[in-house]
Amino acid sequence: MITREGAEETKEIDDTSETLKCLTLCKRDYTKREQKASATRLMKARWELEGLIEEQLNRYEVHYNRTMVPVRLKDVAQLLMPNWASPHELTAFAWLGDWRPSAVLSLLHSLTHSAFPSPSSLSNSVGMERLLSQLINDIRIEEAVLDEEMAEIQSTCILHLRPSPTDYWAGGLTLESVRSEIKKINGVITKAHQLRFKALKLVVKKVLARTDAAEFLIAFMGIQELIHEITTQNRFTKGPVSVPVKALAPA
């Protein structure tokens, strides 16, 4: 009997501890599940962020591919000096019709130096600093090459676009000759666009971590908007430039 009772007691105790064990296990399971769920949420957020960044990059890519295809010859002029931008805006940061590729990288450089967005991860990273200045250098060289190409077209166009001195009556500018020159210029703009996208992609994909890339894209957009706003307000829209007639009189 005693043994039986004892056994039952032991069994009861066993049961209780079993339940306790189960409870703790359940609790641990629950915590684990919670952790897992929040980790999944984090992962999901990360993917979402990555998706958003990807989307944003794609948008830029589409933008540059679209603008790269001029429909009419006069669109090339529009690409170089777009109507939507004020002259001040263009003066402040435009190169061949849009933002300068090297400036994007310099922007990142100065943003990180002003402790953005997480100083610990960014500005202290010597490796990134080195990578960035290397990239700025490379992009600048590519910019200079395109500058040269453009200068070559602009300075030799007179040879193609004027009547030959030995063939005086051949007439002046013809549409065909202009078309071929404009086409060359369009080629340079296309390359400039590709360089812009390359610079942006480098920053977002290579140099920065995801969250920083998101912050950077926000700052990049915001700064452009800010400059646009400022340059289109009253202070900078002065109306046509004029020169006092007196100043024009021969000295």
Added chain:
Amino acid sequence: MIHHHYQAYYQTLDLAAENDVAQLLFPGWRNSLEKPFLFLGDFHPCLFTNLLRSFLEDSDDSEEGQYDFINKPYQFAVAWRNASKNLMVKIEQIERGLRLMVPELNSRVRVLQGEFLERVAVKWVKYEGRKGNLRGEVEEALVGKMEEMTCAFLDANRIRRSVLSEIMGATNVYQAALFLEALSQFLVGFRNADLISEFERKRENNRV
């Protein structure tokens, strides 16, 4: 006379630039035919030396028979024959100068734009992208940069002016006249109303 006209034109641009350089760097009054060919607000200075060179090179293989003798005296026809060695040396000298100065101007503009964006970035961080005084400080930075841009534009014009007057100095009167005639013809060509309207209508069929 025509040379004076060009010099006066560039002086006018200089004066106007002091007022508002941005409108001169991106001149709205230029038509869409001209705009793609502008370098810092006007035609590229190398255009002048290339034109001069083309005269010298053409003279080597040109036939007298093709020349319009009816309207022009003989001196013009032979203006580029046996052009002096000095002229060639002079062109090379001008071109050497331009090869140094033009990239220098390009990089100056690049540096100015970079500095401006850098300042904006610093302010952006300072005000955490919130408006506040951000606007005011960016505006100040912009005004300051415009002044420096004016200097760059004035230098570009100075180069254009000095290349023109150096060419005038190096050529004889017939050569100079032919040169200015061709230059003016070229520039006027861009204003041909028929061509512009055709140009603006024309669709670019062979897409890039």
